Amino acid sequence: MTSPSTIEQKFVSKPNQLGVVAVGFSGGQCKPGVEAAPTALIASGLLDQLRDDLGYDIHHDNAVHAYEDIMPASDPDHRGMKKPRSVSAVTQRLSQQVYEHAKDGKFVLTLGGDHSIAIGTISGTAKAIRERLGREMAVIWVDAHADINTPEMSPSGNVHGMPMAFLTGIAKEEKKDIFGWIEKEHMVSVRKLVYIGLRDVDRGEKQILRENGIKAFSMHDVDKYGIGRVVEMALAYIGNDTPIHLSFDVDALDPQFAPSTGTPVRGGLTLREGDFIAECVHETGSLVAMDLVEVNPSLETLGASETIRAGCSLVRSALGDTLLIMPFMVTSSALGVAFIILILILAAQRFLLPGIIIIGSFVLFVLWLTGLIETALQLYGSLANVNANCQNYVQHNQFKGNSIDTLSWLTQTNICNCWKTAFAFEVVNTVFFLWMMVMSWQVNRDIYD
Numbered sequence: 001m002t003s004p005s006t007i008e009q010k011f012v013s014k015p016n017q018l019g020v021v022a023v024g025f026s027g028g029q030c031k032p033g034v035e036a037a038p039t040a041l042i043a044s045g046l047l048d049q050l051r052d053d054l055g056y057d058i059h060h061d062n063a064v065h066a067y068e069d070i071m072p073a074s075d076p077d078h079r080g081m082k083k084p085r086s087v088s089a090v091t092q093r094l095s096q097q098v099y100e101h102a103k104d105g106k107f108v109l110t111l112g113g114d115h116s117i118a119i120g121t122i123s124g125t126a127k128a129i130r131e132r133l134g135r136e137m138a139v140i141w142v143d144a145h146a147d148i149n150t151p152e153m154s155p156s157g158n159v160h161g162m163p164m165a166f167l168t169g170i171a172k173e174e175k176k177d178i179f180g181w182i183e184k185e186h187m188v189s190v191r192k193l194v195y196i197g198l199r200d201v202d203r204g205e206k207q208i209l210r211e212n213g214i215k216a217f218s219m220h221d222v223d224k225y226g227i228g229r230v231v232e233m234a235l236a237y238i239g240n241d242t243p244i245h246l247s248f249d250v251d252a253l254d255p256q257f258a259p260s261t262g263t264p265v266r267g268g269l270t271l272r273e274g275d276f277i278a279e280c281v282h283e284t285g286s287l288v289a290m291d292l293v294e295v296n297p298s299l300e301t302l303g304a305s306e307t308i309r310a311g312c313s314l315v316r317s318a319l320g321d322t323l324l325i326m327p328f329m330v331t332s333s334a335l336g337v338a339f340i341i342l343i344l345i346l347a348a349q350r351f352l353l354p355g356i357i358i359i360g361s362f363v364l365f366v367l368w369l370t371g372l373i374e375t376a377l378q379l380y381g382s383l384a385n386v387n388a389n390c391q392n393y394v395q396h397n398q399f400k401g402n403s404i405d406t407l408s409w410l411t412q413t414n415i416c417n418c419w420k421t422a423f424a425f426e427v428v429n430t431v432f433f434l435w436m437m438v439m440s441w442q443v444n445r446d447i448y449d
């Protein structure tokens with residue numbers, strides 16, 4: 001069950017307005033296919049869900065931008081960077097697009113695309129926040145990789161591994177057509193940058209993180225403290241008076257949950273942990289923009305739909321979506337217990353009427369039936385088939401021994417069991433209150449006939 005967010009947004013003046021930019025660009029890395037991600041995400045119904053379920057007014061030009069009109073005819077390597085002019089031109093144009101939405105007070109959602117597009121998204125948001133609010137902006141970078149290589153340090157030369165170096169000013173370039181357009185107003189401070197989920201960091205990047213005192217939480221920290229404590233420490237470091245741009249690379253998730261991505265690394269976040277990060281950042285009321293990047297539908301035929309579904313889940317969580325099944329069950333259970341206690345009290349006072357039981361049982365029957373239908377759709381439905389995911393990625397993919405993979409598998413096993421237990425509990429309660437309603441009706445008929 002979903003509903004519009006009730007969290008008060010501190011830094012977005014039009015909280016129900018959502019500016020969407022779809023970026024079909026893959027030039028920051030070498031594997032084709034990631035440019036198809038925005039189309040796949042939108043075709044899966046993401047924007048419809050954000051509008052219909054969460055109540056957002058979507059501002060989207062109904063285009064997936066490939067920026068072919070601004071691609072240079074020649075783009076030789078520069079300082080070891082591959083396609084530097086193409087990436088620079090695209091991110092400069094994207095920066096202006098994001099800026100236009102953000103300066104108007106709208107939340108900005110960018111669907112990529114490879115992670116080089118963050119040069120455009122973050123620079124555009126940072127500029128708008130400075131102009132509109134007079135504040136610096138923080139960045140939470142959820143990724144398996146730090147993406148803070150300088151051009152000379154990069155082992156591959158792919159610009160999708162360099163965006164934070166340019167955005168923090170650690171990497172500089174004078175040529176206007178090769179990121180020279182990035183000015184101070186576009187940048188973020190290293191003191192306002194936090195990483196979550198790192199597990200594949202280049203040697204040079206480790207040195208940059210240490211020398212600049214950048215706050216970084218690796219998967220070791222997630223295993224040691226738990227995702228709840230890690231997110232709590234990350235948000236405490238940023239502070240509650242700072243606008244936040246969330247840049248989420250889907251490869252932060254373990255390939256078990258997001259296999260269709262260009263640089264998968266085992267031992268990552270579970271989907272639930274990824275959703276939890278997004279939910280917690282939303283709950284601060286400080287989130288002003290989000291990127292979702294590196295979904296590549298072409299790499300995994302069987303895993304593409306799972307990765308797209310995971311990406312949609314991350315976006316919905318960041319924009320205020322919550323699964324209300326457990327709170328709904330708790331409420332229904334509390335009402336059921338109160339109703340049973342009321343019946344016992346009335347029976348003890350010899351004041352129990354069949355009509356009271358019929359009405360109470362009917363109300364609780366409707367509540368439990370509603371929850372049962374919702375859980376059944378989540379568990380067995382075609383749009384969010386939790387049961388199929390549990391069979392494919394948990395039951396048929398078991399791990400043993402002392403490892404991160406085993407811990408992840410045990411966590412997911414517990415989640416799968418909780419879903420099935422909730423379904424069974426709702427079936428039992430639905431049948432129970434239906435039985436009470438029927439029996440009370442029969443008693444009432446016998447009394448008055």
